[in-house]
Amino acid sequence: MTDLLDFARGPALQFSLAVFVFGVVWRLVSLLFMPRLKDKSVKRSGAKPALIAAVAEFFRRMLPKPEFAKRTRFTTINGWVFHVGLTIIILAFAPHVLFFKSLTGLTWPALPNIVIFAVGGVTVVSLILALSHRLSSPVLKLISTLDDYVTWIVTITPVLTGLAAASHVGLRYETLLAIHILSICALFVWFPFGKLMHGFLVFLTRGEMGAQLNRRGIEL
Amino acid sequence: MAEPKTLGQMLEARGISRRAFLKYTSYLASSMALGSVAAKAMAENLASARRQSVIWLSFQECTGCTESFTRSVSPTLEELIFDFISLDYHHTLQAASGEAAEEARHIAMRENKGKYVVVVDGSIPTKLDGAYSTIAGISNLQMLEETVKDAAAVIAVGTCAAYGGIPAAAPNPTGAVGVDQLVTDKAIINIPGCPPIPEAMTGTISYILSFGKLPELDHLKRPIAYFGDNIHDRCYRRPFYERGLFAKSFDDEGARKGWCLYEVGCKGPITYNACATLKWNGGISFPIQSGHGCLGCSEPNFWDKGGFYKPLPAPIRDIGKVAAGAAVAGAAAGVVSAAVGRAKKKSAMKEGKS
Secondary structure (H helix, E strand, C coil), rough: HHHHHHHHHHHHHHHHHHHHHHHHHHHHHHHHHHHCCCCCCCCCCCCCHHHHHHHHHHCCCCCCCHHHHHCCCCHHHHHHHHHHHHHHHHHEEEHHHHHHHHHHHHCCECHHHHHHHHHHHHHHHHHHHHHHHHCCCCCHHHCCHHHHHHHHHHHHHHHHHHHHHHHHCCHHHEEEEEHHHHHHHHHHHHHHHHHHHHHHHHHHHHHHHHHHHHHHCCEE | CCCCCCCHHHHHHHCCCCCHHHHHHHHHHHCCCHHHHHHHHHHHHHHHHHCCEEEEEEECCHCCCHHHHHCCCCCHHHHHHHHHEEEEEECCCCCCHHHHHHHHHHHHHHHHHCCEEEEEEEECCCCHHHHCCCCCCCHHHHHHHHHHHHCCCCEEEEECCCCCCCCHHHHCCCCCCCCCCCCCCCCCEEEECCCHHHHHHHHHHHHHHHHHHCCCCCCCEEEHHCCCCCCCHHCCHHHHHHHCCCCCCCCCCHHHCCCECCHHCCCCCHCCCCCCCCCEEECCEEECCCCCCCCCCCCCCCHHCCCCCCCCCCCCCHHHHHHHHHHHHHHHHHHHHHHHHHHHHHHHHHCCCC
16 A cells, blocks of 8 residues: 555645645734724723733633632643643654654654553543543533534544554554555644634634733723 | 476485475475475475476566575575576576577477466566567567466566566656556566565475465565565564664664664665565675665655655655745735725725724
8 A cells, every 4th residue: 555655645745734834824814914903992000011911811721710620620631631642742753753854854852652652542532531521511512513523533533543553553554654644634634724723823812812801900 | 208307306316305305395484484284295295396497587677686586695405496497588597599598488488388487577668669678679568478478477576577666767768567567367476676585586486386376465466475574563673663762864873773764764664575584695684784774675666755765754745845835825815815804894994884
């Protein structure tokens, strides 16, 4: 199946990365240049500069408010687990480092495979728990759209196929590698148009929220 | 006319003991992952076999496959086995030349009709009716068609004969192809490699002689006994891969310490061959042991996979320019979207809707 691998490493990767870059840049540029209603209210006294408020809000929202901590414990911890897991897998697995090096010229040390396997396993379990929670919570289920489920599929598939490829389980290595790369291509194509775009938008949305809230109310 | 001697009789005449012969067939059987029963059957069948007529056709090639075959440091007995194949036609090895050589081929074809084995090394050019390579006034294409017509089996030796090889590299000016793209009505075995491992050739031929059938083949018609595992799975540097220890260049500390060559483009994980187990030059070494990554020479199109030194996870097409173009197009589309939004807002404000 080297032909499939050639296709994955060649046209599929080239096309999907082009779609990814186009989509991300298009969404970010259009968002940044969109007409905005100017906030004409007088900002509260003692308000921080907008940029500082924006950055502070980004970090503040990484943990829930204490009064909600108990109720949101699962989503907070589980969310952290799979986000950190995905970050480690993407950035610290040797073949991935090589992939980024081939694109950017930058390189950094990788972690041993055994660590990546362990993190990958935990990440898969965490993602499955996230889906279970979504399906078992009436409110979450009600507000879930097709986007949520497609996003989940294109996120977990590369992890599963990557684990299979790295451990040579199931099919021949070149076939597993081809399937893994194709699953990443699917993720690249979906990324700008689905909820995965939060990977970029999270900085803007949280920052904007922080800047706006910073102006409102009165100084306590 | 005396009945042709069997292999066993000829070995005996040469002073090769039955014990030595059994040891050899055990070696052959184990190299093909066959059991002890098969080794015994192999010995018995091989001992009673008559010389197998072989016609070796060399087309668009470098003679590297023949060099590998003849210069192998294999057991003396193995060389004798080769002697017992009646090599009736081979450009490089035969004494005859010109019309006498062609006559030898025709005689072998006539006298062993339906029984002879054709070994091909080199690709076959198909453009201009095969005019890019001719022998004795006929194209390789014609010679192949003519010779395989009454053959029992065809063995494509080397990557050129198996898949087109280097001559088929893009843009493939001669329209080079492998044997199985042209011959569809005969049993074909591919023994690829640039060149192939000698034992893979002799072992496969011995198997056919012993059992009168083809060995088990994979989807690329390669004997599974020699091409069943990828180099990576059998590589002695594999533990370094697992530990994330890689040579970053061919002369760095990692290279000197014998770490994994994955980052410098080793194609071991996608290459199926016996290099890491049988090795070369009598089991002395193989490319990875000598410090160079596997080129993947037993796989189709290995020369057109983006470069020998490009690691497997790297894209094989130019991403930079395409990504830059996509970024510019995305920015333009974003500006247009924003402009449309602004125009709508302006229009709405004019109409007093805002």
